[in-house]
Every structure is written in C-alpha cells, then in structure tokens.
Amino acid sequence: MKKETTNIILKTEDLSIGYASKKTETVVASNINIELKKGELIGLVGANGIGKSTLLRTLTNVQKPLSGAVFINKKSIQDYNPLDLAKVLSLVLTEKIASKNLSVFELIALGRQPYTNWVGNLSELDTSIINKAILQTNIKDLQHKKCFELSDGQLQKVMIARALAQDTDLIILDEPTSHLDMYHKAYILKLLQKLSKDTGKTILFSSHEIDLAIQLCDTMIVMNAGTVVSNQPCKLIQQGVFESLFPKDLINFDKDTGSFRVKK
C-alpha cells in the first residue's frame, strides 16, 4: 500500500476547473480526483469543447483551479517556483514554435534551459542527455536539419525529444496527433508508450484518437459533460463510459472491437 502511494506523480484533490470573473463562475468540470502513476501512459479524451484544454491548463498551472488542488510529487503546483516546476513537468503544445530557423539539435538543447548557466552553455551531462533523447525518438538523421525542413510528423518527434531532454518526471502533451496522417498518429502514440516504459516517465496526452488510446494507454481519463472518470481502458469499456461520449445519432461505440462505428 505504501509503495503504491510513492509511485504517484500527479494527483488532484476535489479539483474543480473553469473560469472565474468578478461576477460569475463558469464551472467546466468538478470533483476531479485523478492519480497518475510513474511510468504510465495516460490518454485524455472527450468531445470537442468539453474542457480537455482547460483541464490540461489547470494541471500545468497555466490557469488556477476554481477549487481543490493539483499535486506533483506531493507538492501543490502553486507552491513550485517556475524553474522548479520546469524540472518536474515538461510540455508539448499545439502552438507552432516561434523560430523555425533553429536546427533540430538546437531546439532539443533548449529543453536543458532550466539546468544551464546564465548564458545557456551546455555541460557534458546536458549534451549526453540531449543525445539520449535524440536516440530514444529515432531522429539521429534529422539532428542537423533546420526545423523548417521537417514534416509535421518529424517536427512532433523533435518536440517530444525536447520534452525528454527537459528530464522531468511528467510530460504532458496537448493533442500530439492532430495534423498527422493515420500512420504517424499510431507512430507517435506508440512512441509515447515505449518512452513511458523505457524511461519510467509519466506521459499524459490529450487526443481525439480514442481507438488508438484504448489500445495503447495504461489509464484513460474520459471527460463527459461535467464529469471526469479515469480507469484502465478495458474497465472503462465495461462501465460503458464511451457510449455516452458523443450524441448517438451518428456513431455507435462497439464494445467488442473498442472502436466507434458509423451508423449505416
């Protein structure tokens, strides 16, 4: 039992997320109690506009919770100073990087920023961690290319390598598979699964690829009109969570294959 709790990287306690202005409070979801364990791959799914981004923003301390708290390694994220948080949590965002003139190696090297000196010089340790991240994501042949020469799929691998180089317990990715073709969607998610197993890092991603997430994730977080459930994918299927995810007029969830089917 004790061992179980030490393995928890991220934990939320009665978290309520949403937006508060002076007069009104818009609650997106409440009573969120999730635990992410070491070395797990976790998929966050839900319909468009259900609040996945709001949840991720709250988990990454971009946005304050309405109530409740988020703990990383048993410390509330509000108590972290920005630099210490950068050493336990790295992000892969949907936004494009500002400068595509960076080389792949330079971009990944920026992941070492929280550890480098005032002018950003790389130590031998930094370089070896960067090279390891390059090997783990299979981009050795890309490392001297410029970012504007890369395809979307290649760039996504580079961004994942950058997050790995940041050397954090937890990596959070916001829709890492959008804009990718079917093969690369599967490739990226499979890569994330392998990385979580090989490196022991906890990896949380949001995605619309529910089929793939069911096949690859250790745990899934499903957001559904104000409620958030998290469990192993097979248990969620048994509970019938996915059926209620979307309006029933167009697509049906098939429990046997774990995928959605268009109504004929």
Added chain:
Amino acid sequence: MSKTYKYSFLALTLILVLCFFMNISLGSVSIPFKAVFNSLLNNGVAQESWQHIILNYRLPKAITAIIVGSGLGISGLLMQTLFRNPLAGPFVLGISSGASLGVALVILGSGVFGGVFASFFVTKWSIVIAASLGSFLVLLSVLIVSTRVRDTMAILIIGLMFASITAAIVSVLSYFGSAQQLQQYVFWGFGSLGNLSWSDLVIFLIIYLIGLLASVFSIKALNTLLLGENYAKSLGLNIKRSRLIIIIATSLLAGTITAFTGPIAFIGLAIPHLTRQIFNSSNHKILLPAVFLLGGIVMLICDSISQLPNSDYTLPINAITALIGAPVVIWLLVRKRGMVF
C-alpha cells in the same frame, strides 16, 4: 561547429579594424596614411591641423559609427526575437518616433511658443534631452500597455500607432514652423555622426554600455523565446521580467543613439537579418557578437561613403543607410527562404 564560427568572427573583427582605419583616413581633407597613424600614436605630424582633425573629429566620429551600427543592430535583434516578427526594429516600436517628436517639439514648437523660448532652448543638448525624453515616454507608454496586453503582436501594432500619432503631430508642428526651423528639423532628420565631442561621447558610451550589458544578460532568455512564450514559460522563464529587461535595453540603445545622431534608418532592421544569413544560426550567443561586429562595419562603410572622400560635400547618413539597407531587405525577401528569424 564552433571552429567555423571562430574563423568568421576572426575575419569580421579584422574587417572591422580595417574599416575603422579606412574611415579615419578618409575625409574632406586628404591626409596621408602615415600621418594618420602618426597622429593616432602622437608621433609628430607634418601639419598640426591634420592631427587636430584626426583626434578631435574623425576618431570620435568613427567610434560613434561603431556604437551606432552595433547598438541599432542589437536593438533590432532584440525586438525581432521579442516580438517574433522579422519586421520589428527600433522604428516599429515607436522609440525613434518618440525621439523625433521630442526634437520636433523643441525645434518647431519654439515657433508656436514664442521667440524667447526658441533662442534659449534650441541648443544641441536640448535636442539630445528632448529626443531621450521623447523615446523614453513612448517606451513607457508601450511598457504600460504591454503589462495590460499580453499579446506581443498587439504591442507591435500599438508601437506603429504611436509612430503614426507622432508623425501627425510633427506634420502639424511643421505647418506652423518657420522655414528656418523646418530646415533645422530636417537636418536633424538627416542624421549625423560627426557632431559629438569627446565629452559627449563619454556620456553616450556609458549609456550604450549599460544597454549592451542588459542585452548580454538577456541572451539565454532570448534563445528560450525562440520557442514562443508558452514554451518559454514551461521552461521556467520569468517572461515579464525578461521582457522588461529586453525592452529597457532596446530603448537605452536606440533612444540614446537617435538622441545623439538623429534617426538612422534600416540598420536596426537589416543588420540582424544579414547576420542570420551569414552565420546561418538563430542562437543569440552567436548572433549578438556577430551583429555587433557587422553593425559596426556597415556603419563605418556608410559613413565613409557619406563623406564623399576628398570633396567638401557630406551626404546625409540617413539616406546612405536607407540606400544600402532597403535593397538588402528586398534581397532577403526575394531569396527563397525569406526573412526567417
């Protein structure tokens, strides 16, 4: 990787030194090379007036050229990275327009406010103070706005609006100004590197060095900002503080340079792009010293051209930098990769 950069830096440093001596040895009075060196080393020169020209006119002017070229180049580099916009520069932020407004108020406004005011205030130092004050006020407004508006794109547009407002006020003032005042304002607008005495230069240099130091301390933040603000934040960067330091560095550099030498166009925009093309890098650890060297070189060459060697004419430096700078920007845009940063 670092070895090839080492050779490039060595070459640029050599070119800078060469340009420096070329700039000193050229001018309206023809002075032999040997005499130039002798006057610098204080070894006895054939004509005393030569040494006077070299030491009290050409030497401070050459040093000013290096300060202006490197300072404007670096402030352009900082702005382009901070605003993630290849068109950003000291002019776009409104810093130079602020300086212009200050000067216009002093020179042209004296006509509106009366004669005593005019004779008392239109001196060189009043222009310098007015320009510094003007750029500082515009900067302050941009800073206040930037704490409320989080979007850097909006700040850029606000800077452009400030520039339009100041241009309009200058137009109104020039409508009421006398022909003589108008001429004086236009001459300031031409830009000049040669108006600084040694005592001016010391003050100029001190403010410049503070701006330079702030830029050097921003290198890591600038590199982080290449990823975009959200990534930079996720890497633990204190965005607000970094942004403040970068804006202060820019305004110190661009504001004082405009104050002392008049508005000098295109250096701030073109030099960072030229440097990126030559060094093919976005790393500010390399770009910052490279922009320093290249800015100094280009400014020394522009100044040598504007002197029209061995003639009595001096062309406005602002026109020369635009004549060289604008084609460079067009050339960069026409090239396939365009203005990447």
